[in-house]
Amino acid sequence: MLTCKHTTRLLSEALDRPLSKREYLALRLHLLFCRGCRAFRQNIDVLRKVSRSFMGRDDGPN
Numbered sequence: 751m752l753t754c755k756h757t758t759r760l761l762s763e764a765l766d767r768p769l770s771k772r773e774y775l776a777l778r779l780h781l782l783f784c785r786g787c788r789a790f791r792q793n794i795d796v797l798r799k800v801s802r803s804f805m806g807r808d809d810g811p812n
């Protein structure tokens with residue numbers, strides 16, 4: 751079972767890279783039992799949507 755620290759790190763990494771099947775399953779399992787990490791995931795989902803709509807005109811990291 752993943753720790754909360756590991757779970758939140760994976761959730762952040764999932765924004766930048768595809769998770770392996772094993773990571774994904776471990777993540778899902780942790781989220782089933784952990785309300786704190788579910789809340790964290792919802793927060794980053796919202797943040798991602800908001801930043802996309804605000805950064806839509808950005809051409810890149812420069």
Ligand SMILES: [Zn+2]
Nearest residue numbers: 754757784787
């Ligand atoms: Zn957790």
